[in-house]
Amino acid sequence: MSLIVMKFGGSSVGDAERMKRVAGRIAEVSAQGHKCVVVVSAMGDTTDDLIDLSKQICTITPPAREMDMLLTTGEQVSVALLSMAIQSLGQKAVSFTGWQAGMYTEAVHGKARITDIQPERVLKALDAGNVVIVAGFQGMTEEGEITTLGRGGSDTTAVALAAAIQADVCEIFTDVDGVYSTDPRVVKVARKLNEISYDEMLELANLGAAVLHPRAVEYAKNYNVPLVVRSSFNHNPGTNVKEEAAMEQGIVVRGIAYDKNVARISILGVEEKPGQLAKVFTALAKEQIDVDIIVQSGTRDGQADFSFTVSLGDKEKALQVIEGIRGAVGFREVTSEENLVKVSIVGAGMVSTPGVAAKMFEVISDLGISINMVSTSEIKTSCVIDNNRLNEVVQALHTAYGLDTDKAAFVGGPSERR
């Protein structure tokens, strides 16, 4: 008998029929004698519908606190209905909101981090023979304010809860069969991975592979929670995410990711004095803006240029922040750019294999495409390029690193990120 955390995303419970199918699957696992905790997202388009509604009503920037109040209803609807569906199959079940399940977060709205989990109520309900259904994506501050964990938050809820109750495994159910070597919608012959390490998954997740949220992977790595990414539509084995994953013979790059959610901001003519970079990035961090790649070019006449990337949604805010510190920093101008994409190759074997990054640059330049920015780590190399020839680049890299399989991969709908 195992203790299993199962997470179902919004498209897995997109309508009444899918909800019932998910309930059937849970009841099946429960009937095998396993204890089940289920984390579920809002149904299908619920979140987007609520956002649309708020746009009709709110003529200012939506207050983040009230957005959290609004959006958390989506998961609450899901847990109540899923509990009913499971009970309809004769299995005891009980649903909890985030705060009821003891998910405490920091006092930030829109993308709070989990600070503590007090799972007593969940454990008690499990001991009473219930399937326990917990609303993903949400928590509560110590002051009793409702918060959300941001996009991908349900994955994080599932993994964090799995760690807190020391579950044997955390299964992330999604609409694809597992983690692929790249997006099967772009490369038909993408291969499904049987195993991947936390670190590799973290890079892939961070780099826009939508199947699993990076924060969730980080959590899983920190608490050593065994993860499985698998399909909610079939019983195929999925991809195991764990500490050490075996590499196939002759393959160094595990996968290729891309991220279209990229904006580049350049600050030109920055007066050169110590602490300038720190000022900029401290100001951005204060506003909860995540900066990804940072590139500083050479100095000229005591002035430097530098560029960095942020997510598209943060672009305007980032530009405002920078305008706000113009006096403190001193620079000539700020420019920004969209229509970019970040393409990355990821593999734990890269560090011990020379020339892997060089091959990437070669493949891209052979296509006549220029590389705008580069960033590397021990297990990945990323290039920011114009987004108009993305598919070509991904396909060429997939072939170059020996990742193509014989047969076309299963191609599902867009993956769930919440």
Next chain:
Amino acid sequence: MSLIVMKFGGSSVGDAERMKRVAGRIAEVSAQGHKCVVVVSAMGDTTDDLIDLSKQICTITPPAREMDMLLTTGEQVSVALLSMAIQSLGQKAVSFTGWQAGMYTEAVHGKARITDIQPERVLKALDAGNVVIVAGFQGMTEEGEITTLGRGGSDTTAVALAAAIQADVCEIFTDVDGVYSTDPRVVKVARKLNEISYDEMLELANLGAAVLHPRAVEYAKNYNVPLVVRSSFNHNPGTNVKEEAAMEQGIVVRGIAYDKNVARISILGVEEKPGQLAKVFTALAKEQIDVDIIVQSGTRDGQADFSFTVSLGDKEKALQVIEGIRGAVGFREVTSEENLVKVSIVGAGMVSTPGVAAKMFEVISDLGISINMVSTSEIKTSCVIDNNRLNEVVQALHTAYGLDTDKAAFVGGPSERR
């Protein structure tokens, strides 16, 4: 500067435009320097839509706990959006769920009673200059379970909160101009009442006048909360509900109510021994079934017949309860009847004016309609009749008691009960 509780029902916030109009009205009151606490119901058909969804998924009797979990999301959406709408007008606002506002209830799902209110958080937010928006209809048990107060619950939330924070007035905004002498959709010349006493309102509310929920009126009476029922669509003065209300010259009956939500259950051939009635009604009370009129007919051969009314929704459950105590009570058969209506005349002056009830019986019998059951109190008389000639009866009574005005009353849509 007053402290005002304003309650808006579901049709007042039925869509984005109405929500914005309500926000405008609140901002207006707030700009006059008043402190405002706003209680709001779920938008328009939200509750019904959620119930429909649950029916698609739940193949058993929906578990009441999960229904509460499901339905309370409706009000949570409303408070978040209303807060955004008010903030869009430049007024500070903050929304609270029932549990955040400190609404504690007994541990019953579907129709819990408020046991305690801890309004510290509401008061603190008011002091900080916010309009405070509270989700109606919902509360929390001491164990942290989410509960609902049942139909009409938002009225109760408003009045109970007004009592707890010692508000100067509790304004119930609805889609009609106030409390009418009867349903203006049935009697075109119904008159809007300027004043009505708690007791009269309680009878009218209990008797199916949908404008204000009886539990809310009871609460208002017990804590002496001044109530105003008024339109959310205009600035007309509405109806004041208070301890002592002046009667117009020559008018004894304040209003005429009817209730179609009536089922009659008859238990025939009950063995006559002490405590039989107690057994039946204790068993019904245990299942939270409210019994209204009870009539016991004479005894024959040591056996008695008796009848009582329950709401239509409770009929099946009541029949089950009675079958369950067949052994303990001993009776010949149980029958039930629908298609009934209870018509009532209400007025504080009735007790000191002879012949008021007699006139009612006369008016009904003059129409050739038989009366099935009768019930009286100091300030009301009710008759249960077949429902097919309801409108005629109400009109005739309205005229007979001198309630007709010269001009047709404003006729709005169906009133809100939640």
